[in-house]
Amino acid sequence: MICANFETLLSQIHPLRLLIPTYHEHKILLLRYPLLSMTLRLQIYLVSYFMIMIINFASLSNTTSIMIAYATGNGNNSHNMCLFSVNICLNDQSQQEKSKETAGLVHSIVDQVNSTRLKNWIDNLSSFQTRHTKSDYVEDVAYWLRNELQSVCNGRVYFHNFTQPDQGKSYGLKNIICDQGSTSVDDKNHHHILISAHYDSRMGDINQSNARAPGADDNASGVAAVLELARVLSKVDLKNNIQFVLFSGEEQGQWGSVAYVKHQQTNSTKLDLVLNLDMVGYPSLGLGKVIVEYDLGNKITTNDVYSKNAGQFISQIDSEYTNLEASLRTLGKTDLIPFEAIGKTVIGLHDGGSELNPNYHSVSDTPDTLDIGYLTSVTKLALATILNLDKLDIGQVYSLLSITAL
Numbered sequence: 001m002i003c004a005n006f007e008t009l010l011s012q013i014h015p016l017r018l019l020i021p022t023y024h025e026h027k028i029l030l031l032r033y034p035l036l037s038m039t040l041r042l043q044i045y046l047v048s049y050f051m052i053m054i055i056n057f058a059s060l061s062n063t064t065s066i067m068i069a070y071a072t073g074n075g076n077n078s079h080n081m082c083l084f085s086v087n088i089c090l091n092d093q094s095q096q097e098k099s100k101e102t103a104g105l106v107h108s109i110v111d112q113v114n115s116t117r118l119k120n121w122i123d124n125l126s127s128f129q130t131r132h133t134k135s136d137y138v139e140d141v142a143y144w145l146r147n148e149l150q151s152v153c154n155g156r157v158y159f160h161n162f163t164q165p166d167q168g169k170s171y172g173l174k175n176i177i178c179d180q181g182s183t184s185v186d187d188k189n190h191h192h193i194l195i196s197a198h199y200d201s202r203m204g205d206i207n208q209s210n211a212r213a214p215g216a217d218d219n220a221s222g223v224a225a226v227l228e229l230a231r232v233l234s235k236v237d238l239k240n241n242i243q244f245v246l247f248s249g250e251e252q253g254q255w256g257s258v259a260y261v262k263h264q265q266t267n268s269t270k271l272d273l274v275l276n277l278d279m280v281g282y283p284s285l286g287l288g289k290v291i292v293e294y295d296l297g298n299k300i301t302t303n304d305v306y307s308k309n310a311g312q313f314i315s316q317i318d319s320e321y322t323n324l325e326a327s328l329r330t331l332g333k334t335d336l337i338p339f340e341a342i343g344k345t346v347i348g349l350h351d352g353g354s355e356l357n358p359n360y361h362s363v364s365d366t367p368d369t370l371d372i373g374y375l376t377s378v379t380k381l382a383l384a385t386i387l388n389l390d391k392l393d394i395g396q397v398y399s400l401l402s403i404t405a406l
């Protein structure tokens with residue numbers, strides 16, 4: 001809506017007379033102020049003309065409201081002054097239609113999240129004997145995931161290989177990555193958002209590397225969500241660059257994310273926000289609740305405010321795109337910790353299952369215990385977050401998330 005204010009200052013006329021300048025009133029005025037007759041005639045004529053002009057203008061345009069106000073007071077030389085003010089508000093149709101169109105577009109993209117695909121990915125991931133980082137199966141899992149990511153993501157898909165020493169042994173491990181858009185630090189005009197989930201699983205006893213560990217909620221659910229986000233976003237022309245990362249070795253103490261942060265620092269990769277999904281398929285707190293994990297304290301404190309901003313941003317859009325209510329909680333031991341430690345703005349989505357899912361780190365963390373409708377809603381919330389951040393201009397994202405160079 002565009003509003004314009006027209007003001008005119010007249011002297012020696014009572015405001016009521018401005019509205020109904022009848023012939024009879026003219027006469028009274030002229031009798032009262034014979035010496036000023038010419039000025040009065042002219043003023044009354046001008047005001048009448050002014051009002052007719054406004055009414056014509058309003059009827060020809062998309063005027064949504066007209067407010068007329070006046071104020072009187074004593075001006076110089078003891079003359080009665082009248083300030084006559086007309087406020088016209090125009091309905092800026094093009095602007096309104098544009099924002100309606102954008103909102104409709106976001107909704108139509110969010111609606112593309114497909115429950116069947118999410119379910120299939122979870123079933124497949126959980127069908128591996130285990131995804132334990134030290135298991136005989138983890139390499140197969142990594143290659144299978146690379147193919148899946150390749151089939152959905154619009155960008156280069158590759159492994160980030162790293163070697164992890166542990167208890168006298170060395171493990172060759174793989175993070176799996178897809179870059180949608182540039183990752184260059186020279187790209188100052190676009191923001192870089194990393195969306196992640198860890199793909200490894202474990203049993204209660206972390207040393208049981210080859211025991212059955214389906215890890216459906218922890219964290220096939222997060223991996224399925226990331227794959228679905230990559231699929232839907234591959235068809236969207238985004239302003240911001242997105243990197244999808246599937247981490248290895250989270251259960252051993254964030255091995256994959258620690259190695260990846262080091263790799264990013266070495267390569268001066270741009271990064272403005274990390275959104276992590278860890279356990280998003282078991283509605284521990286009820287079907288309508290999801291936890292948004294934000295950073296408070298930890299290693300760096302200057303980034304806290306931005307993490308909370310991001311959390312609040314998510315909790316403001318939740319009801320528009322999903323049936324979820326997002327509640328903020330400080331983050332636990334997740335893959336966000338290594339990014340936080342270098343000052344990044346981080347945020348996580350979580351179902352509360354690390355405390356409340358009875359199948360946590362057990363052989364019973366199977367796909368049938370999950371609620372796919374719930375997972376679909378959480379995935380939609382993550383997608384709506386990315387799309388709504390993309391609508392903001394660069395300055396707004398700056399003040400919301402800050403920018404810290406690696």
Ligand SMILES: [Zn+2]
Pocket residue numbers: 198218219250278279
């Ligand atoms: Zn986990």
